[in-house]
Amino acid sequence: MSVTIRKIAKDLKIAVSTVSKALSDSHEISEETKRKVFEYARQLDYVPNAYAGSLKNRKTRNIAIVLPEVADTFFSNAINGIDSIAQAKGYHVMVYLTHESCEREESILQELRGGRVDGVLISVSGGVKKNSHIHAQVAAEMPLIFFDRICDEVDTAKVLTDDFESSYKATNHLIEKGCKEVIFISAAGNLSIINKRQEGFIKSLHEHGIEVSEQHTVLCSENENESYEIIKNVLSSDRKVDGVVCSVEKLAMQVYRACHECKLSIPHQVKVIAFSNLQIAALLAPPLTTVMQPAFAMGEAAATLLFKSLAKKIDLKKERIVLPSVLCERESTA
Amino acid sequence: MSVTIRKIAKDLKIAVSTVSKALSDSHEISEETKRKVFEYARQLDYVPNAYAGSLKNRKTRNIAIVLPEVADTFFSNAINGIDSIAQAKGYHVMVYLTHESCEREESILQELRGGRVDGVLISVSGGVKKNSHIHAQVAAEMPLIFFDRICDEVDTAKVLTDDFESSYKATNHLIEKGCKEVIFISAAGNLSIINKRQEGFIKSLHEHGIEVSEQHTVLCSENENESYEIIKNVLSSDRKVDGVVCSVEKLAMQVYRACHECKLSIPHQVKVIAFSNLQIAALLAPPLTTVMQPAFAMGEAAATLLFKSLAKKIDLKKERIVLPSVLCERESTA
DNA sequence: TTTATTTACGAAACCGGTTTCGCATTAATT
DNA sequence: AATTAATGCGAAACCGGTTTCGTAAATAAA
Numbered sequence: 095m096s097v098t099i100r101k102i103a104k105d106l107k108i109a110v111s112t113v114s115k116a117l118s119d120s121h122e123i124s125e126e127t128k129r130k131v132f133e134y135a136r137q138l139d140y141v142p143n144a145y146a147g148s149l150k151n152r153k154t155r156n157i158a159i160v161l162p163e164v165a166d167t168f169f170s171n172a173i174n175g176i177d178s179i180a181q182a183k184g185y186h187v188m189v190y191l192t193h194e195s196c197e198r199e200e201s202i203l204q205e206l207r208g209g210r211v212d213g214v215l216i217s218v219s220g221g222v223k224k225n226s227h228i229h230a231q232v233a234a235e236m237p238l239i240f241f242d243r244i245c246d247e248v249d250t251a252k253v254l255t256d257d258f259e260s261s262y263k264a265t266n267h268l269i270e271k272g273c274k275e276v277i278f279i280s281a282a283g284n285l286s287i288i289n290k291r292q293e294g295f296i297k298s299l300h301e302h303g304i305e306v307s308e309q310h311t312v313l314c315s316e317n318e319n320e321s322y323e324i325i326k327n328v329l330s331s332d333r334k335v336d337g338v339v340c341s342v343e344k345l346a347m348q349v350y351r352a353c354h355e356c357k358l359s360i361p362h363q364v365k366v367i368a369f370s371n372l373q374i375a376a377l378l379a380p381p382l383t384t385v386m387q388p389a390f391a392m393g394e395a396a397a398t399l400l401f402k403s404l405a406k407k408i409d410l411k412k413e414r415i416v417l418p419s420v421l422c423e424r425e426s427t428a
Numbered sequence: 429m430s431v432t433i434r435k436i437a438k439d440l441k442i443a444v445s446t447v448s449k450a451l452s453d454s455h456e457i458s459e460e461t462k463r464k465v466f467e468y469a470r471q472l473d474y475v476p477n478a479y480a481g482s483l484k485n486r487k488t489r490n491i492a493i494v495l496p497e498v499a500d501t502f503f504s505n506a507i508n509g510i511d512s513i514a515q516a517k518g519y520h521v522m523v524y525l526t527h528e529s530c531e532r533e534e535s536i537l538q539e540l541r542g543g544r545v546d547g548v549l550i551s552v553s554g555g556v557k558k559n560s561h562i563h564a565q566v567a568a569e570m571p572l573i574f575f576d577r578i579c580d581e582v583d584t585a586k587v588l589t590d591d592f593e594s595s596y597k598a599t600n601h602l603i604e605k606g607c608k609e610v611i612f613i614s615a616a617g618n619l620s621i622i623n624k625r626q627e628g629f630i631k632s633l634h635e636h637g638i639e640v641s642e643q644h645t646v647l648c649s650e651n652e653n654e655s656y657e658i659i660k661n662v663l664s665s666d667r668k669v670d671g672v673v674c675s676v677e678k679l680a681m682q683v684y685r686a687c688h689e690c691k692l693s694i695p696h697q698v699k700v701i702a703f704s705n706l707q708i709a710a711l712l713a714p715p716l717t718t719v720m721q722p723a724f725a726m727g728e729a730a731a732t733l734l735f736k737s738l739a740k741k742i743d744l745k746k747e748r749i750v751l752p753s754v755l756c757e758r759e760s761t762a
Numbered sequence: 763t764t765t766a767t768t769t770a771c772g773a774a775a776c777c778g779g780t781t782t783c784g785c786a787t788t789a790a791t792t
Numbered sequence: 793a794a795t796t797a798a799t800g801c802g803a804a805a806c807c808g809g810t811t812t813c814g815t816a817a818a819t820a821a822a
Binding site for chain 1: 778781782
Binding site for chain 2: 769770771772773774776777778779
């Protein structure tokens with residue numbers, strides 16, 4: 095049995111409401127009484143029940159982060175950014191992993207409608223089924239903010255990077271370095287950010303007078319080894335691919351593996367650039383040129399929007415924040 | 429206003445308790461009534477309030493993970509392991525980052541006593557202040573389980589790896605590969621796992637007839653660049669260090685940086701082995717020999733213990749699970 | 763037929779806070 | 793001195809569920 099305000103009230107022979115008001119430092123209560131209550135509460139090591147009050151005022155001081163996975167530098171840094179703001183505001187963070195499953199994402203969002211949290215920050219899964227209706231439904235009942243992997247159809251706040259431009263620049267970079275046969279690889283799924291990146295890639299090809307075909311975009315799998323095999327096949331084909339834009343961090347590893355396996359030298363035979371936030375990119379063999387997203391700042395921005403919304407200071411529907419990515423040139427594209 | 433059982437009761441002209449029982453499929457309620465209630469609930473898209481019931485039965489179906497950081501492969505994999513079990517059991521996961529600060533850890537644990545969660549999984553911070561009394565206090569009120577970074581003084585369940593043995597083997601490995609001047613580097617903090625690893629290191633030196641001095645163990649900093657400088661100084665000194673055991677993943681990066689900077693060839697001049705779960709260790713220049721901890725399995729084990737405890741099936745005080753680490757030999761120690 | 767038991771449901775307490783409102787007592791105003 | 797306002801506190805409702813207990817009607821046993 096933990097200590098409650100009723101016990102304090104009983105022991106001090108005062109009303110429950112008096113204790114409650116005293117603890118919240120209400121002006122209705124005399125300094126004398128407050129002192130007594132605070133003193134006794136401290137003595138009993140009173141910790142208020144986190145959810146008792148949440149029934150009445152509908153505030154849990156919990157927020158949810160819904161994302162595909164945590165073992166990815168972008169996401170873990172984003173969590174860090176969100177957490178830094180949440181901790182400062184005295185909020186608690188719940189983490190939900192979808193593992194790219196739409197079904198899971200759907201059931202998670204469904205559950206979140208039960209008032210377990212005050213708001214949701216989400217980076218949508220890359221599964222097949224579309225569940226934007228669920229997103230919209232949740233957003234109608236509580237603040238919901240997209241970060242990075244957004245859902246265009248849902249009318250709420252979004253925090254993202256300049257995917258189109260940065261992918262365009264990344265592709266330009268490869269071509270300027272002399273690549274003739276560039277490919278764009280992505281994992282399965284129908285993600286807006288990947289589409290944007292692919293569009294940027296295509297724009298670059300167009301501008302360099304390259305005729306774009308389906309062969310230029312390679313669709314990998316969610317499974318690492320499958321992706322590896324697909325990449326190996328493409329690289330070892332007689333197309334003589336000499337440039338790869340990896341739209342996601344995970345695939346960069348498989349490209350490296352494939353190049354090692356096929357005895358293709360990076361950057362001499364194949365140049366590689368990847369969207370990645372890996373800190374150790376500089377220590378790879380060879381150091382990997384990356385498009386680094388401002389993951390921490392995006393997390394901060396998304397969380398800040400959420401708390402402003404909770405304080406009724408803004409209308410989420412009007413918010414859209416775009417932060418720039420940074421191209422870090424290294425030896426893999428030298 | 430979300431829909432509540434009271435609204436359902438009112439609309440259906442039956443009692444609140446009837447609705448509650450019907451929804452929980454109680455035998456007290458006729459199939460006929462249950463059907464009506466379920467039907468209407470589905471129609472209104474009823475989602476029960478997550479915390480209303482938690483007041484009465486003291487179950488939130490939330491668990492907390494308290495750990496130093498999330499941008500570390502060990503921790504992110506451990507979270508994955510925990511989450512996999514939690515999701516299966518229908519529990520929700522709250523994540524708390526301490527950033528190695530004891531003060532933060534203390535205030536987090538203090539807050540958790542307010543019944544926000546049903547149990548805690550913790551990997552303690554490496555700060556200076558000792559706060560095992562808080563751990564003990566929390567453990568007295570609710571299930572608390574240590575994983576990896578344990579707190580010996582607190583009498584509750586612990587899930588860890590064979591730190592002593594694996595460090596002993598790692599050091600043996602270096603010496604067998606011909607290293608004469610081996611050092612052990614660790615970050616600041618007073619962690620049991622680091623102490624164990626250091627003891628294993630020292631045992632190996634002893635057994636190989638090496639006289640152990642303070643010089644053999646190098647204390648780095650929490651700050652990356654400070655650590656880098658410290659490591660660089662040691663490696664470039666006239667001691668001719670030719671073997672490094674990194675007790676934490678983060679430091680391996682700094683060792684690589686330092687070797688590159690000082691033009692020390694790995695493994696020819698310096699051999700490096702690190703406690704690390706990095707998947708891309710094999711892609712570093714050169715591939716890094718690692719002691720891999722079973723992070724996912726440890727998370728699973730810890731979560732499983734927690735849920736057994738919540739089901740009153742076990743006494744946490746008697747539980748202690750030790751999982752073996754695996755030495756992955758690569759070129760950095762060739 | 764009478765009594766015992768089961769079935770199906772309702773009323774109300776309860777969990778631990780917050781908040782509204784009412785009522786003394788004291789202080790200020792006329 | 794009489795009226796008004798402010799102060800300090802208590803009783804009780806409330807949030808949205810669960811759970812206990814009581815009871816009327818239907819069924820079974822005596």
